[in-house]
Amino acid sequence: MVKKPVKITRAAPAKRQAPSRAQQAPSRAQTAKTAVAAPKGAARPAVIVVGADKGGVGKTTIARAILDFLSLNDIHARAFDTETPRGTLHRFHPDHTMIVDLTEPADQMKIIDTLNSSQAKVSVIDVRAGGLSPALQALDEIGFFDAVKGGEFRFILLHVIGPSISSLEEIAEIAPYVAEANYFMVKNHVNDTTFFEWDPQTHAKYFEDVVTSGEITIPKLSELAYEQVELCGAPFSTFVANQDAQGRAAEHSFVLRGYVRTWLARVADEFERVGLLELLDEKRR
Amino acid sequence: MMRRTLVFFVCSPHSKTGVTTAARLLTDYYLSRNVRVDGFDTASREPLYALFFPERTRVVDLDEVKGQISLFDRLLVADERPKIVDVWHRSYERLFATIAEIGFLEEARRLCVEPIVLFQTDVTESAANSALVLKTTWPDLTMSVIHNRGASPLGRNALTILARYPTSGKFVIPRLEAPMARALDDVDLSLSRFVSEPPPGMSLVVRAALKAWLLPIFTQFQSFELRLELQSSEFLR
Numbered sequence: 001m002v003k004k005p006v007k008i009t010r011a012a013p014a015k016r017q018a019p020s021r022a023q024q025a026p027s028r029a030q031t032a033k034t035a036v037a038a039p040k041g042a043a044r045p046a047v048i049v050v051g052a053d054k055g056g057v058g059k060t061t062i063a064r065a066i067l068d069f070l071s072l073n074d075i076h077a078r079a080f081d082t083e084t085p086r087g088t089l090h091r092f093h094p095d096h097t098m099i100v101d102l103t104e105p106a107d108q109m110k111i112i113d114t115l116n117s118s119q120a121k122v123s124v125i126d127v128r129a130g131g132l133s134p135a136l137q138a139l140d141e142i143g144f145f146d147a148v149k150g151g152e153f154r155f156i157l158l159h160v161i162g163p164s165i166s167s168l169e170e171i172a173e174i175a176p177y178v179a180e181a182n183y184f185m186v187k188n189h190v191n192d193t194t195f196f197e198w199d200p201q202t203h204a205k206y207f208e209d210v211v212t213s214g215e216i217t218i219p220k221l222s223e224l225a226y227e228q229v230e231l232c233g234a235p236f237s238t239f240v241a242n243q244d245a246q247g248r249a250a251e252h253s254f255v256l257r258g259y260v261r262t263w264l265a266r267v268a269d270e271f272e273r274v275g276l277l278e279l280l281d282e283k284r285r
Numbered sequence: 286m287m288r289r290t291l292v293f294f295v296c297s298p299h300s301k302t303g304v305t306t307a308a309r310l311l312t313d314y315y316l317s318r319n320v321r322v323d324g325f326d327t328a329s330r331e332p333l334y335a336l337f338f339p340e341r342t343r344v345v346d347l348d349e350v351k352g353q354i355s356l357f358d359r360l361l362v363a364d365e366r367p368k369i370v371d372v373w374h375r376s377y378e379r380l381f382a383t384i385a386e387i388g389f390l391e392e393a394r395r396l397c398v399e400p401i402v403l404f405q406t407d408v409t410e411s412a413a414n415s416a417l418v419l420k421t422t423w424p425d426l427t428m429s430v431i432h433n434r435g436a437s438p439l440g441r442n443a444l445t446i447l448a449r450y451p452t453s454g455k456f457v458i459p460r461l462e463a464p465m466a467r468a469l470d471d472v473d474l475s476l477s478r479f480v481s482e483p484p485p486g487m488s489l490v491v492r493a494a495l496k497a498w499l500l501p502i503f504t505q506f507q508s509f510e511l512r513l514e515l516q517s518s519e520f521l522r
Contacts, residue, residue: 224350254361255354258387 045115046154046280047144050186051127051135053170057162058188060088062218063126065267066158067093068237070122072268075280078120080111082135083128091233096120102127102135108142115153122280132159132170136177148180156279157181158216160188175210182213182279189220190263214274219266225259228252236264289399289517290363291510294380295431296372297405298415303436303458304405305334306469308371309476310458310499311403312338314506316477321366325356327380328373336472347379357389363396381419390423399513402428406450407437413449420451429454429509435461454512456505465494 050063063079070077079097081087090097100107102125111123127135136157139145148155157178159171171185229236232252234245240261244250271277295308308324315322324342326335329352335342343359346352360368372380384390393400404416420428430450432439434457439446447455461469468474468491474484476499483492 222350224354253354253358254389254392255350255357255383255387258357258389258392259350261388262386 043121043281044152044154045118046122046156047111047115048122048124048156048158049127049132049135049139050124050158050160051132052160052162053130053132053173054162055129057160058190058218059129059160060092060126061190062158062160062186062188063089063124064092064236065218065264066124066271067096068235068264069268069271069276070124070280071235072237073277073281075122075277076120077122077124078118079124079126081126082131083126087126089126092235102131102138105142108138112139112142112144133173136174140177145177145180154279155181156276157183158186159183160186171210178210183210184214184216184274185212186216186218188218190218190226216270216274218270219263221263222256222259225256225263228256229260236260240264289397289513290365290368291513292360292368292370292393292398292400293403294370294372294400295403295405296370296377296380297374297407297412298377299407299409299412300374301436302374302405302407302412303431303433304374305371306433306436307403307405307431307456307458308334308369309337310502311506312341312369313476314503315367316475317480317503323359323366323368325359325368325370326373327356327371327376334371337475347376347383353383353387357383357387360389360400361392361396361398363398377415381422385422390426399517400426401513402426403456404428404430404450404452405437406430406432406439406447408439408442408446410449413446416450416452427513428452429456431456431458433458435459435466454509456502456509458502459498461498462494465491465498468495 048066050059050066052059060083067077067079077096079089079093080100080102081089081097082100082102083089084099084101087097087099090099098110100110102108102111111125115123125135144153145155147153157174159174161168161170229239232239232244232250234243238245238247239252240257242250242252242257293308293311295304295311297304305328312322312324322338322341324334324338326332326342326344327347328334329344329346329348332342332344335344343355345356347356356370360370370380390400402419404412404419406412416428416430419426428451430447430452432443432447432455436458438460468487479495480499480503483496
Protein backbone atom coordinates (compact mmCIF):
# COMPACT_ATOMS: atom_id res chain seq x y z
CA MET A 1 0.00 0.00 0.00
CA VAL A 2 1.27 3.40 -0.89
CA LYS A 3 2.13 5.36 2.17
CA LYS A 4 0.23 8.58 2.24
CA PRO A 5 1.87 11.74 3.49
CA VAL A 6 -0.31 11.80 6.54
CA LYS A 7 -2.00 8.67 7.60
CA ILE A 8 -4.90 9.29 9.89
CA THR A 9 -6.13 6.02 11.23
CA ARG A 10 -9.66 5.48 12.44
CA ALA A 11 -8.51 4.66 15.94
CA ALA A 12 -6.39 7.68 16.70
CA PRO A 13 -7.46 11.09 15.45
CA ALA A 14 -10.74 10.29 13.79
CA LYS A 15 -12.16 13.01 15.95
CA ARG A 16 -9.87 15.78 14.95
CA GLN A 17 -8.09 17.28 17.90
CA ALA A 18 -8.83 20.92 18.21
CA PRO A 19 -5.76 22.88 17.28
CA SER A 20 -4.20 24.85 20.07
CA ARG A 21 -4.47 28.61 19.95
CA ALA A 22 -0.83 28.75 19.02
CA GLN A 23 -1.42 26.40 16.13
CA GLN A 24 -4.61 28.11 15.19
CA ALA A 25 -3.33 31.64 15.07
CA PRO A 26 -0.87 31.40 12.17
CA SER A 27 -3.31 29.72 9.83
CA ARG A 28 -6.02 32.27 10.50
CA ALA A 29 -3.53 35.04 10.19
CA GLN A 30 -2.35 33.58 6.93
CA THR A 31 -5.88 33.43 5.60
CA ALA A 32 -6.60 36.94 6.68
CA LYS A 33 -3.44 38.20 5.02
CA THR A 34 -3.86 36.45 1.74
CA ALA A 35 -7.56 36.18 0.97
CA VAL A 36 -9.23 39.32 -0.30
CA ALA A 37 -12.32 39.84 1.80
CA ALA A 38 -15.70 39.59 0.10
CA PRO A 39 -17.79 42.74 -0.02
CA LYS A 40 -20.54 42.85 2.57
CA GLY A 41 -23.78 41.29 1.39
CA ALA A 42 -22.09 39.41 -1.45
CA ALA A 43 -22.73 35.69 -1.86
CA ARG A 44 -20.13 33.60 -0.12
CA PRO A 45 -17.78 31.84 -2.52
CA ALA A 46 -18.09 28.09 -2.54
CA VAL A 47 -15.48 25.43 -3.05
CA ILE A 48 -16.57 22.04 -4.30
CA VAL A 49 -13.96 19.34 -3.94
CA VAL A 50 -14.55 16.19 -5.96
CA GLY A 51 -12.29 13.43 -4.87
CA ALA A 52 -11.51 9.94 -3.72
CA ASP A 53 -8.37 8.23 -2.72
CA LYS A 54 -9.23 5.27 -4.86
CA GLY A 55 -8.59 5.53 -8.59
CA GLY A 56 -11.03 4.73 -11.39
CA VAL A 57 -14.20 5.69 -9.53
CA GLY A 58 -15.10 8.48 -11.96
CA LYS A 59 -14.10 11.64 -10.13
CA THR A 60 -13.51 13.64 -13.28
CA THR A 61 -16.83 12.52 -14.73
CA ILE A 62 -18.56 13.87 -11.65
CA ALA A 63 -16.59 17.12 -11.85
CA ARG A 64 -17.58 17.47 -15.51
CA ALA A 65 -21.21 16.81 -14.68
CA ILE A 66 -21.06 19.41 -11.91
CA LEU A 67 -19.64 22.01 -14.29
CA ASP A 68 -22.40 21.30 -16.81
CA PHE A 69 -25.01 21.45 -14.07
CA LEU A 70 -23.74 24.81 -12.83
CA SER A 71 -23.54 26.22 -16.32
CA LEU A 72 -27.08 25.10 -17.13
CA ASN A 73 -28.24 26.84 -13.95
CA ASP A 74 -26.42 30.08 -14.81
CA ILE A 75 -23.96 29.70 -11.97
CA HIS A 76 -20.58 31.01 -12.99
CA ALA A 77 -17.92 28.48 -12.01
CA ARG A 78 -14.24 27.87 -12.49
CA ALA A 79 -12.39 24.62 -12.10
CA PHE A 80 -9.04 23.37 -10.91
CA ASP A 81 -7.61 20.12 -12.10
CA THR A 82 -4.97 18.55 -9.87
CA GLU A 83 -4.01 15.88 -12.35
CA THR A 84 -0.67 17.39 -13.27
CA PRO A 85 0.79 17.93 -15.77
CA ARG A 86 -2.01 16.96 -18.19
CA GLY A 87 -5.42 17.31 -16.66
CA THR A 88 -8.38 15.32 -17.91
CA LEU A 89 -10.88 17.87 -16.67
CA HIS A 90 -8.89 20.57 -18.42
CA ARG A 91 -9.26 18.69 -21.70
CA PHE A 92 -13.05 18.94 -21.49
CA HIS A 93 -13.38 22.42 -19.98
CA PRO A 94 -10.21 24.21 -21.08
CA ASP A 95 -11.69 27.71 -20.86
CA HIS A 96 -12.60 27.45 -17.20
CA THR A 97 -10.03 25.03 -15.86
CA MET A 98 -6.56 25.58 -14.49
CA ILE A 99 -4.17 22.73 -13.78
CA VAL A 100 -2.75 23.03 -10.26
CA ASP A 101 -0.75 21.14 -7.70
CA LEU A 102 -2.64 21.50 -4.45
CA THR A 103 0.43 20.83 -2.39
CA GLU A 104 2.27 23.81 -3.89
CA PRO A 105 1.75 27.10 -2.05
CA ALA A 106 1.77 29.06 -5.31
CA ASP A 107 -1.13 27.00 -6.64
CA GLN A 108 -2.95 27.10 -3.30
CA MET A 109 -2.80 30.89 -3.53
CA LYS A 110 -4.24 30.78 -7.06
CA ILE A 111 -7.30 29.05 -5.66
CA ILE A 112 -7.86 30.28 -2.13
CA ASP A 113 -6.62 33.84 -2.42
CA THR A 114 -8.85 34.50 -5.39
CA LEU A 115 -12.05 33.01 -4.02
CA ASN A 116 -13.48 36.38 -3.15
CA SER A 117 -12.10 38.37 -6.03
CA SER A 118 -12.99 35.90 -8.79
CA GLN A 119 -16.16 36.51 -10.77
CA ALA A 120 -16.83 32.81 -10.48
CA LYS A 121 -18.41 32.24 -7.09
CA VAL A 122 -18.03 28.50 -7.32
CA SER A 123 -14.67 26.78 -7.61
CA VAL A 124 -14.66 23.10 -8.45
CA ILE A 125 -11.51 21.19 -7.56
CA ASP A 126 -11.08 17.82 -9.23
CA VAL A 127 -8.64 15.98 -7.03
CA ARG A 128 -6.53 13.31 -8.70
CA ALA A 129 -6.64 9.69 -7.52
CA GLY A 130 -4.98 9.25 -4.17
CA GLY A 131 -4.87 12.97 -3.62
CA LEU A 132 -7.94 13.58 -1.51
CA SER A 133 -6.44 13.17 1.94
CA PRO A 134 -3.32 15.22 1.08
CA ALA A 135 -5.50 17.88 -0.54
CA LEU A 136 -7.70 18.18 2.53
CA GLN A 137 -4.66 18.26 4.74
CA ALA A 138 -3.18 21.05 2.61
CA LEU A 139 -6.40 23.03 2.82
CA ASP A 140 -6.41 22.52 6.56
CA GLU A 141 -2.86 23.71 6.93
CA ILE A 142 -3.51 26.97 5.12
CA GLY A 143 -6.49 27.66 7.35
CA PHE A 144 -9.17 27.12 4.77
CA PHE A 145 -11.38 25.13 7.12
CA ASP A 146 -11.11 27.81 9.76
CA ALA A 147 -12.31 30.32 7.19
CA VAL A 148 -15.20 28.00 6.34
CA LYS A 149 -16.03 27.71 10.03
CA GLY A 150 -15.89 31.47 10.26
CA GLY A 151 -18.51 31.73 7.52
CA GLU A 152 -16.21 33.20 4.94
CA PHE A 153 -16.54 30.39 2.43
CA ARG A 154 -18.76 27.41 1.84
CA PHE A 155 -17.19 24.01 1.41
CA ILE A 156 -18.80 21.06 -0.31
CA LEU A 157 -17.08 17.73 -0.55
CA LEU A 158 -18.25 15.17 -3.09
CA HIS A 159 -16.58 11.96 -2.03
CA VAL A 160 -16.79 9.51 -4.91
CA ILE A 161 -16.75 6.05 -3.48
CA GLY A 162 -16.07 2.75 -5.12
CA PRO A 163 -17.82 -0.52 -4.39
CA SER A 164 -15.14 -1.93 -2.11
CA ILE A 165 -14.71 -1.66 1.63
CA SER A 166 -11.57 0.41 1.06
CA SER A 167 -13.88 3.27 0.12
CA LEU A 168 -15.38 3.11 3.58
CA GLU A 169 -11.90 3.26 5.04
CA GLU A 170 -11.34 6.47 3.10
CA ILE A 171 -14.26 7.98 4.98
CA ALA A 172 -12.39 7.49 8.22
CA GLU A 173 -9.32 9.17 6.77
CA ILE A 174 -11.14 12.27 5.62
CA ALA A 175 -13.46 12.48 8.62
CA PRO A 176 -11.26 14.94 10.52
CA TYR A 177 -11.60 17.47 7.73
CA VAL A 178 -15.27 17.40 6.95
CA ALA A 179 -16.76 18.77 10.14
CA GLU A 180 -17.47 22.09 8.44
CA ALA A 181 -18.25 20.61 5.03
CA ASN A 182 -21.41 19.68 3.29
CA TYR A 183 -20.24 16.17 2.78
CA PHE A 184 -21.90 14.11 0.07
CA MET A 185 -21.14 10.52 -0.67
CA VAL A 186 -21.32 9.86 -4.41
CA LYS A 187 -22.05 6.43 -5.81
CA ASN A 188 -21.04 6.48 -9.42
CA HIS A 189 -22.76 3.94 -11.66
CA VAL A 190 -21.71 5.59 -14.89
CA ASN A 191 -19.33 2.76 -15.72
CA ASP A 192 -21.78 0.09 -14.58
CA THR A 193 -20.28 -0.28 -11.12
CA THR A 194 -22.51 -2.25 -8.82
CA PHE A 195 -22.55 -1.41 -5.17
CA PHE A 196 -23.33 -4.03 -2.64
CA GLU A 197 -25.44 -3.12 0.31
CA TRP A 198 -23.12 -2.71 3.21
CA ASP A 199 -23.97 -4.37 6.43
CA PRO A 200 -25.69 -1.64 8.47
CA GLN A 201 -23.40 -2.16 11.44
CA THR A 202 -20.26 -1.95 9.32
CA HIS A 203 -21.69 1.09 7.57
CA ALA A 204 -22.56 2.79 10.84
CA LYS A 205 -19.11 2.10 12.25
CA TYR A 206 -17.46 4.01 9.43
CA PHE A 207 -19.95 6.85 9.55
CA GLU A 208 -19.94 7.45 13.27
CA ASP A 209 -17.47 10.33 12.89
CA VAL A 210 -19.01 11.84 9.76
CA VAL A 211 -22.29 13.60 9.22
CA THR A 212 -23.29 13.34 5.59
CA SER A 213 -25.50 15.85 3.85
CA GLY A 214 -26.78 13.17 1.53
CA GLU A 215 -25.97 10.48 -0.94
CA ILE A 216 -25.80 11.19 -4.65
CA THR A 217 -26.30 8.39 -7.14
CA ILE A 218 -24.92 8.91 -10.61
CA PRO A 219 -26.79 6.69 -13.06
CA LYS A 220 -25.24 4.54 -15.75
CA LEU A 221 -24.55 6.01 -19.16
CA SER A 222 -24.32 3.88 -22.29
CA GLU A 223 -20.66 2.98 -22.83
CA LEU A 224 -20.80 3.98 -26.46
CA ALA A 225 -22.29 7.36 -25.60
CA TYR A 226 -19.68 7.94 -22.92
CA GLU A 227 -16.92 6.95 -25.32
CA GLN A 228 -18.18 9.34 -28.00
CA VAL A 229 -18.19 12.26 -25.57
CA GLU A 230 -14.63 11.29 -24.66
CA LEU A 231 -13.63 11.34 -28.30
CA CYS A 232 -15.41 14.65 -28.80
CA GLY A 233 -13.41 16.12 -25.91
CA ALA A 234 -16.18 18.57 -25.07
CA PRO A 235 -18.54 19.07 -22.13
CA PHE A 236 -21.54 16.76 -22.01
CA SER A 237 -23.89 19.66 -22.76
CA THR A 238 -21.86 20.62 -25.84
CA PHE A 239 -22.14 17.06 -27.13
CA VAL A 240 -25.91 17.13 -26.52
CA ALA A 241 -26.12 20.39 -28.48
CA ASN A 242 -24.45 18.57 -31.38
CA GLN A 243 -21.34 20.69 -31.35
CA ASP A 244 -17.68 19.84 -31.31
CA ALA A 245 -15.12 21.03 -28.78
CA GLN A 246 -14.68 24.27 -30.72
CA GLY A 247 -18.41 24.95 -30.72
CA ARG A 248 -18.86 24.12 -34.40
CA ALA A 249 -21.81 22.10 -35.67
CA ALA A 250 -21.08 18.40 -35.41
CA GLU A 251 -22.74 15.23 -36.58
CA HIS A 252 -23.04 13.24 -33.41
CA SER A 253 -25.53 10.40 -33.40
CA PHE A 254 -28.96 11.49 -32.19
CA VAL A 255 -29.29 8.28 -30.22
CA LEU A 256 -26.08 8.92 -28.33
CA ARG A 257 -26.97 12.57 -27.76
CA GLY A 258 -30.33 11.42 -26.48
CA TYR A 259 -28.70 9.05 -24.01
CA VAL A 260 -26.33 11.76 -22.79
CA ARG A 261 -29.14 14.32 -22.49
CA THR A 262 -31.27 11.96 -20.43
CA TRP A 263 -28.31 10.97 -18.28
CA LEU A 264 -27.35 14.60 -17.69
CA ALA A 265 -30.94 15.42 -16.73
CA ARG A 266 -30.97 12.55 -14.23
CA VAL A 267 -27.68 13.67 -12.75
CA ALA A 268 -29.07 17.20 -12.47
CA ASP A 269 -32.14 15.78 -10.71
CA GLU A 270 -29.81 14.12 -8.20
CA PHE A 271 -27.89 17.33 -7.57
CA GLU A 272 -31.13 19.21 -7.13
CA ARG A 273 -32.58 16.53 -4.88
CA VAL A 274 -29.76 16.91 -2.39
CA GLY A 275 -30.13 20.68 -2.48
CA LEU A 276 -26.88 21.55 -4.22
CA LEU A 277 -28.36 24.63 -5.88
CA GLU A 278 -29.57 26.02 -2.56
CA LEU A 279 -26.17 25.39 -1.03
CA LEU A 280 -24.41 27.26 -3.80
CA ASP A 281 -26.84 30.07 -4.34
CA GLU A 282 -28.15 31.47 -1.10
CA LYS A 283 -30.80 33.46 -2.95
CA ARG A 284 -32.49 30.22 -3.91
CA ARG A 285 -32.98 29.13 -0.33
CA MET B 286 -48.23 22.49 -47.38
CA MET B 287 -45.30 21.10 -45.48
CA ARG B 288 -44.37 17.57 -46.54
CA ARG B 289 -43.69 15.24 -43.70
CA THR B 290 -41.58 12.14 -43.56
CA LEU B 291 -43.71 9.30 -42.28
CA VAL B 292 -42.20 6.75 -39.94
CA PHE B 293 -44.36 3.70 -39.26
CA PHE B 294 -43.81 1.44 -36.31
CA VAL B 295 -45.77 -1.73 -36.99
CA CYS B 296 -45.91 -3.46 -33.66
CA SER B 297 -47.44 -5.75 -31.12
CA PRO B 298 -46.17 -6.95 -27.77
CA HIS B 299 -47.21 -10.47 -28.76
CA SER B 300 -46.03 -12.93 -31.36
CA LYS B 301 -47.93 -14.27 -34.38
CA THR B 302 -50.34 -11.36 -34.65
CA GLY B 303 -49.41 -10.50 -38.23
CA VAL B 304 -46.94 -7.66 -37.70
CA THR B 305 -44.62 -8.72 -40.51
CA THR B 306 -47.54 -9.19 -42.89
CA ALA B 307 -48.74 -5.67 -42.15
CA ALA B 308 -45.25 -4.21 -42.54
CA ARG B 309 -44.84 -6.08 -45.80
CA LEU B 310 -48.21 -4.89 -47.13
CA LEU B 311 -47.44 -1.29 -46.27
CA THR B 312 -44.03 -1.52 -47.93
CA ASP B 313 -45.54 -3.05 -51.03
CA TYR B 314 -48.24 -0.40 -51.09
CA TYR B 315 -45.61 2.33 -51.37
CA LEU B 316 -43.54 0.36 -53.86
CA SER B 317 -46.64 -0.19 -56.02
CA ARG B 318 -46.85 3.60 -56.29
CA ASN B 319 -43.15 3.90 -57.12
CA VAL B 320 -42.39 5.50 -53.78
CA ARG B 321 -39.01 4.55 -52.37
CA VAL B 322 -39.20 3.13 -48.87
CA ASP B 323 -36.69 2.29 -46.15
CA GLY B 324 -37.49 -0.81 -44.13
CA PHE B 325 -36.15 -1.90 -40.78
CA ASP B 326 -36.45 -5.34 -39.29
CA THR B 327 -35.88 -5.53 -35.56
CA ALA B 328 -36.05 -9.35 -35.46
CA SER B 329 -32.29 -9.62 -35.58
CA ARG B 330 -32.29 -13.39 -35.12
CA GLU B 331 -35.03 -14.29 -37.59
CA PRO B 332 -35.48 -11.31 -39.89
CA LEU B 333 -38.47 -12.42 -41.95
CA TYR B 334 -39.51 -8.94 -43.10
CA ALA B 335 -36.00 -8.34 -44.44
CA LEU B 336 -36.27 -11.50 -46.55
CA PHE B 337 -39.06 -9.92 -48.58
CA PHE B 338 -37.15 -6.70 -49.22
CA PRO B 339 -33.47 -7.57 -48.92
CA GLU B 340 -32.30 -4.48 -50.79
CA ARG B 341 -34.43 -2.00 -48.92
CA THR B 342 -34.27 -3.30 -45.39
CA ARG B 343 -31.81 -3.04 -42.56
CA VAL B 344 -31.77 -5.62 -39.82
CA VAL B 345 -31.21 -3.90 -36.49
CA ASP B 346 -30.55 -5.31 -33.06
CA LEU B 347 -32.18 -2.95 -30.58
CA ASP B 348 -30.39 -4.55 -27.66
CA GLU B 349 -27.21 -2.99 -28.99
CA VAL B 350 -26.64 0.76 -28.97
CA LYS B 351 -25.13 0.42 -32.45
CA GLY B 352 -28.39 -1.11 -33.64
CA GLN B 353 -30.34 1.74 -32.07
CA ILE B 354 -28.12 4.25 -33.85
CA SER B 355 -28.61 2.40 -37.13
CA LEU B 356 -32.37 2.68 -36.68
CA PHE B 357 -33.16 5.99 -35.01
CA ASP B 358 -30.53 8.15 -36.66
CA ARG B 359 -31.86 7.02 -40.03
CA LEU B 360 -35.50 7.50 -39.03
CA LEU B 361 -34.78 11.13 -38.26
CA VAL B 362 -33.62 11.92 -41.76
CA ALA B 363 -36.43 14.12 -43.12
CA ASP B 364 -36.14 13.09 -46.76
CA GLU B 365 -39.88 12.51 -47.31
CA ARG B 366 -39.16 8.82 -47.85
CA PRO B 367 -41.53 6.67 -45.79
CA LYS B 368 -39.80 4.45 -43.28
CA ILE B 369 -41.32 1.26 -41.99
CA VAL B 370 -40.17 -0.54 -38.87
CA ASP B 371 -41.25 -4.14 -38.32
CA VAL B 372 -41.13 -4.33 -34.54
CA TRP B 373 -40.41 -7.85 -33.38
CA HIS B 374 -42.49 -8.67 -30.30
CA ARG B 375 -39.29 -9.29 -28.31
CA SER B 376 -38.04 -5.83 -29.26
CA TYR B 377 -41.30 -4.10 -28.38
CA GLU B 378 -40.39 -3.02 -24.85
CA ARG B 379 -36.87 -2.08 -25.80
CA LEU B 380 -38.03 0.00 -28.77
CA PHE B 381 -40.40 2.18 -26.81
CA ALA B 382 -38.07 2.41 -23.82
CA THR B 383 -35.37 3.71 -26.15
CA ILE B 384 -37.79 6.12 -27.80
CA ALA B 385 -38.57 7.53 -24.37
CA GLU B 386 -34.98 7.59 -23.21
CA ILE B 387 -33.52 9.42 -26.18
CA GLY B 388 -36.44 11.78 -26.72
CA PHE B 389 -37.06 10.47 -30.23
CA LEU B 390 -40.63 11.72 -30.65
CA GLU B 391 -39.82 15.28 -29.64
CA GLU B 392 -36.87 15.40 -32.02
CA ALA B 393 -38.95 13.83 -34.80
CA ARG B 394 -41.60 16.54 -34.52
CA ARG B 395 -38.93 19.21 -34.63
CA LEU B 396 -37.59 17.75 -37.86
CA CYS B 397 -41.01 17.31 -39.54
CA VAL B 398 -40.83 13.56 -39.17
CA GLU B 399 -44.21 12.05 -38.30
CA PRO B 400 -44.03 8.86 -36.23
CA ILE B 401 -47.09 6.64 -36.60
CA VAL B 402 -47.77 3.53 -34.58
CA LEU B 403 -49.68 0.78 -36.32
CA PHE B 404 -50.70 -1.43 -33.44
CA GLN B 405 -51.61 -5.01 -34.23
CA THR B 406 -54.67 -6.11 -32.28
CA ASP B 407 -55.25 -9.45 -30.60
CA VAL B 408 -57.78 -10.87 -28.17
CA THR B 409 -55.68 -10.34 -25.05
CA GLU B 410 -56.35 -7.54 -22.63
CA SER B 411 -52.63 -6.95 -22.21
CA ALA B 412 -52.28 -5.92 -25.86
CA ALA B 413 -54.94 -3.24 -25.47
CA ASN B 414 -53.32 -2.15 -22.21
CA SER B 415 -49.96 -1.83 -23.96
CA ALA B 416 -51.57 0.39 -26.57
CA LEU B 417 -53.13 2.42 -23.77
CA VAL B 418 -49.74 2.87 -22.11
CA LEU B 419 -48.31 4.25 -25.36
CA LYS B 420 -51.20 6.66 -25.78
CA THR B 421 -51.01 7.77 -22.17
CA THR B 422 -47.27 8.31 -22.40
CA TRP B 423 -47.49 10.18 -25.70
CA PRO B 424 -51.02 11.58 -26.13
CA ASP B 425 -50.10 13.29 -29.42
CA LEU B 426 -48.75 10.14 -31.00
CA THR B 427 -50.65 9.10 -34.10
CA MET B 428 -51.81 5.55 -33.56
CA SER B 429 -54.03 3.24 -35.58
CA VAL B 430 -54.84 -0.39 -35.07
CA ILE B 431 -54.53 -3.18 -37.57
CA HIS B 432 -56.96 -6.01 -37.21
CA ASN B 433 -55.64 -9.01 -39.08
CA ARG B 434 -58.61 -11.32 -39.31
CA GLY B 435 -56.45 -14.18 -40.54
CA ALA B 436 -53.48 -14.10 -38.19
CA SER B 437 -55.22 -12.75 -35.13
CA PRO B 438 -59.00 -13.05 -35.31
CA LEU B 439 -60.95 -11.25 -32.61
CA GLY B 440 -64.05 -13.43 -32.88
CA ARG B 441 -67.54 -12.35 -31.95
CA ASN B 442 -66.35 -9.75 -29.48
CA ALA B 443 -64.34 -7.91 -32.11
CA LEU B 444 -66.15 -4.61 -31.58
CA THR B 445 -65.78 -4.75 -27.81
CA ILE B 446 -62.09 -5.64 -28.08
CA LEU B 447 -61.39 -2.93 -30.63
CA ALA B 448 -63.14 -0.40 -28.41
CA ARG B 449 -60.46 -0.99 -25.75
CA TYR B 450 -57.78 0.41 -28.05
CA PRO B 451 -57.25 4.15 -27.68
CA THR B 452 -56.91 4.80 -31.38
CA SER B 453 -58.82 6.77 -33.93
CA GLY B 454 -58.19 4.73 -37.09
CA LYS B 455 -58.44 1.09 -37.97
CA PHE B 456 -57.15 -1.08 -40.80
CA VAL B 457 -58.63 -4.45 -41.52
CA ILE B 458 -56.65 -7.19 -43.19
CA PRO B 459 -59.17 -9.79 -44.32
CA ARG B 460 -58.69 -13.47 -43.80
CA LEU B 461 -57.17 -15.34 -46.72
CA GLU B 462 -57.95 -18.97 -47.52
CA ALA B 463 -55.10 -21.34 -46.77
CA PRO B 464 -53.97 -22.04 -50.39
CA MET B 465 -53.80 -18.30 -51.10
CA ALA B 466 -52.12 -17.59 -47.80
CA ARG B 467 -49.46 -20.15 -48.68
CA ALA B 468 -48.70 -18.24 -51.86
CA LEU B 469 -47.85 -15.26 -49.69
CA ASP B 470 -45.09 -17.21 -47.96
CA ASP B 471 -42.99 -17.12 -51.11
CA VAL B 472 -40.33 -14.50 -50.36
CA ASP B 473 -39.87 -13.94 -54.09
CA LEU B 474 -43.47 -12.86 -54.50
CA SER B 475 -43.56 -9.11 -54.73
CA LEU B 476 -47.03 -7.84 -53.91
CA SER B 477 -46.25 -4.49 -55.45
CA ARG B 478 -45.43 -6.06 -58.80
CA PHE B 479 -48.24 -8.55 -58.41
CA VAL B 480 -50.83 -5.80 -58.83
CA SER B 481 -49.65 -4.89 -62.32
CA GLU B 482 -47.87 -8.08 -63.39
CA PRO B 483 -49.08 -11.22 -61.65
CA PRO B 484 -46.59 -14.09 -61.94
CA PRO B 485 -47.48 -16.04 -65.11
CA GLY B 486 -47.17 -19.40 -63.39
CA MET B 487 -49.64 -18.56 -60.64
CA SER B 488 -53.02 -20.24 -60.56
CA LEU B 489 -55.80 -18.03 -61.90
CA VAL B 490 -57.87 -18.73 -58.78
CA VAL B 491 -55.06 -17.77 -56.43
CA ARG B 492 -54.31 -14.70 -58.53
CA ALA B 493 -57.92 -13.51 -58.40
CA ALA B 494 -58.26 -14.20 -54.70
CA LEU B 495 -55.00 -12.44 -53.88
CA LYS B 496 -55.98 -9.41 -55.93
CA ALA B 497 -59.37 -9.25 -54.26
CA TRP B 498 -57.63 -9.45 -50.89
CA LEU B 499 -54.85 -7.00 -51.67
CA LEU B 500 -56.57 -4.09 -53.36
CA PRO B 501 -58.90 -3.16 -50.47
CA ILE B 502 -55.88 -3.18 -48.15
CA PHE B 503 -53.97 -0.85 -50.42
CA THR B 504 -57.05 1.37 -50.62
CA GLN B 505 -57.09 1.64 -46.84
CA PHE B 506 -53.43 2.68 -46.80
CA GLN B 507 -54.10 5.22 -49.51
CA SER B 508 -57.03 6.79 -47.68
CA PHE B 509 -54.95 6.90 -44.49
CA GLU B 510 -52.16 8.64 -46.34
CA LEU B 511 -54.56 11.14 -47.88
CA ARG B 512 -56.10 11.83 -44.51
CA LEU B 513 -52.68 12.57 -43.06
CA GLU B 514 -51.91 14.92 -45.92
CA LEU B 515 -55.17 16.76 -45.43
CA GLN B 516 -54.53 17.06 -41.71
CA SER B 517 -51.18 18.63 -42.36
CA SER B 518 -52.61 21.19 -44.78
CA GLU B 519 -52.34 24.68 -43.36
CA PHE B 520 -55.41 25.82 -45.27
CA LEU B 521 -57.72 23.29 -43.74
CA ARG B 522 -56.95 24.02 -40.13
